Amino acid sequence: MEELEHTCPHPRTTLTKPAIFARESSCDCRAPHEKLTIAQARRGTPVDRPVRVYADGIFDLFHSGHARALMQAKNLFPNTYLIVGVCSDELTHKFKGFTVMTEFERYEALRHCRYVDEVLRDAPWTLTPEFLEKHKIDFVAHDDIPYSSAGSEDVYKHIKEAGQDVVPTQRTEGISTSDLITRIVRDYDVYARRNLQRGYTAKELNVSYINEKKYRLQNQVDRMKEKVRTVEEKSKHFVYRVEEKSADLIQKWEEKSREFIGNFLELFGPDGTWKQVFQERSGRMLSYALSPRGSPCNSPPPRSPPCAPRPPPCPPARWNNARPSPPNSPKGASASISSMSEGDEDEK
Known part of the structure; x- marks a missing residue:
């Protein structure tokens, strides 16, 4: 008898391509x-x-909770080939309710999850042993919380009773499709106003005429508030810059005033330069007062009779720092300059 070898697909070694779609039989x-x-x-x-x-x-509004559950399923065993079944819109709307994403959008979201090896479209709502045998499935991965739907307390109850191993995964708390939809419904007005501002029509958003006008008015009010807030921020920035400049000017003024006061004290202080100059000039004036310029050597001689000859005049006395008196005429000035030059030559 011919021995048959397994040709089952092995896990992907690259993440550059999306997962494949399952054919009629995935193996x-x-x-x-x-x-x-x-x-x-x-x-x-x-x-x-x-x-x-x-x-x-269902994987509607595919989020991190879905991805974490698939990650756990992928890491259950060392060598795992993960097949993900996605229910169609017809089954989902019949047994659970209306979805936000279409089935094609949900298929594509699963194909681009890194933990998925194969996507099975139009998956059955209730699993049967024949379906598991057809796709040669070893284990079913799902969380321990019973999934009630279509009048059943737990959709996976009969699989567990039939002896099929259901490996549990942990549900991520705080995130689910119902939570996301609840947020959208709670903040409906905010999202409607935002989409109207982005160009969507009231008909596309299923918004009435009155609500449309109300949202547009609220958008205008918000824009005005934003402008006022911007002006306030600019004003605060301007005031801050003025205060900063004023502080710099005050600091420079203080530095200049200290320099001016220091220079003033250096010039007019108790030991300043001006006092020394004043003392030197006072001493010089006192010396001038004690020894006036051109003082005679002795008292003038008594007047002789007109016929008697006059004695020769006495040469002027030399005093320290004394200058000859200015002549009364140009001729006298020249004579005095020549006599001073002759005197200097004699001293030399």
């Missing part, structure tokens, strides 16, 4: 599918094929 391997136990899967056996794990859901 073309003709070898018989032997179901693994959790112990075997955790040991990494068998070595010739990966452990096929299935996770399904």
Whole structure:
């Protein structure tokens, strides 16, 4: 008998391409599918094929909670091939409710998640042993919280009772599609006003005529508030700059005033330069007063009779720092200059 080898797809080694879409049967391997136990899967056996794990859901408004659940499913075993089933719009609207994203948008969101190896479109709402056998699924990954829908307390209850291993994952608290929709509904007015401002029509937003006018008026009021806030910020900045400049001017003025006062004290202080100059000039004036210029050597001689000859005049006395008296006529000035030059030559 011919021995058949497993040709199951192995996990992707690159993240440059999105995950593939499953065909009618996601595994073309003709070898018989032997179901693994959790112990075997955790040991990494068998070595010739990966452990096929299935996770399904709606995945509307794909968020971090979805991604973390798929990450846990991918990391359940050392060699995991993760198949993700996404329910169609028809089933979802029938059993759960209206979705924000279309089924094609949800398919594409799953294809670009790094933990997904294969996307199964139009997944069934309730899993059956025949479906699991058809796609050769070893384990189903889902959180422990019972998923009630379509009159059933737990959609996965019959799978657990049939002996199919459902490996639990942990749900991320604080984030879910219902939480996101609740935020949108709670802040509906804010989002409606924002989209009107961005160019969406009231018809596209399903907004009435009155609400449209109200939102547009509120947008105008917000713009005015923003302008006033901008003006206030600019005014504060201007005042801050003026205060900064004033502080610089005051500092410079103080420096200049200190310099001026220092120079004034240096010139007019008790030991300043002006006092020394005044003392020197006072001493010089006192010396001038004690020894006037051109003083005679003795008293004038008594007058002789007109017929008697006059005695020769006495030469002028030389005093320190004394200058000859100015002559009364130009001839006298020249005579005095010549006599001073002759005197200097005699001294030399």
